[in-house]
Amino acid sequence: MVAARLVVACTDKILYARALAAFWHVHSALEAGVAKNAGHKALGEVAGLTRSLHRATAFEADLQHLLGPEWRSRVEQRSPAVVAYVEHLADISSTDPVRLIAHAYTQHMALLAGGQRIRKFVASTVPGLQGQEGVSVFSFEEPVDPMKKEYKAAVNSQEELLGTEGTQKVLEEHVKVFEMNNDIIRAFPVHTRHTLGAVRRILPPEVILGACATLFALFMMWVTPKVMEAAAAWEGRDMEACSTDAVDTCQMRPPEG
Secondary structure (H helix, E strand, C coil), rough: CHHHHHHCCCCHHHHHHHHHHHHHHHHEECCCCCCCCCCCCCCCHHHHHHHHHHHHHHHHHHHHHHHHHHHHHCCCCHHHHHHHHHHHHHHHHHHHHHHHHHHHHHHHHHHHHHHHHHHHHHHHHCCCCCCCCHHHHHHCCCCCCHHHHHHHHHHCHHHHHHHHHHHHHHHHHHHHHHHHHHHHHHCCCCCHHHHHHHHHHHHCHHHHHHHHHHHHHHHHHHHHHHHHHHHHHHHHHHHHHHHHHCCCHHHHCCCCC
């Protein structure tokens, strides 16, 4: 259901903007945490790569395009899930910054990998977008695959420096990242009209008509026996009434005269 909500959100301009706003808050807090711990030895090369992949500015450009120059005032209200994530990042950046590695790696790899598919999907389904408008957060100047390999190698290279305890912390935090991301997506205000709109934008008209025809045929196959069964039951009830309470009105009488 989480994936389905994300897909629907990426087909509606306002929902998509709200999704970007949610993760803009997260990335802004993440970047602030990394900057605060720039000299932390355990972050090492990962911190350098994280700074090169900062996305907050790209989020802001997309939000301005989608919501206009007053976009900041329109994204001030945050869901409890976003608030919890931002507060968690602020907490670990002060108390246990090594855990930031899990958040930086997961968030940036999501944009480098899955984000490329999201970019193409959004560009083809959200009305009114042209070129890189509204999807610059998923766009990178350099080829994505080498960047992913470099990021993964950088994280792996820190394992010895982190030690067993530090590595375990990063692994634990990695699970928490997915949980908190899912909480944010579950909070997206996706309603039935958004889902129907997503189906209309994603599927070709002939597919929708075919699906509707199939559903109607299945419905008729299910309901017809029920109707016939109900009709037979009523007919049987009428015959029983004729044989008991109202025989004189049910029997055929010979014509008079």
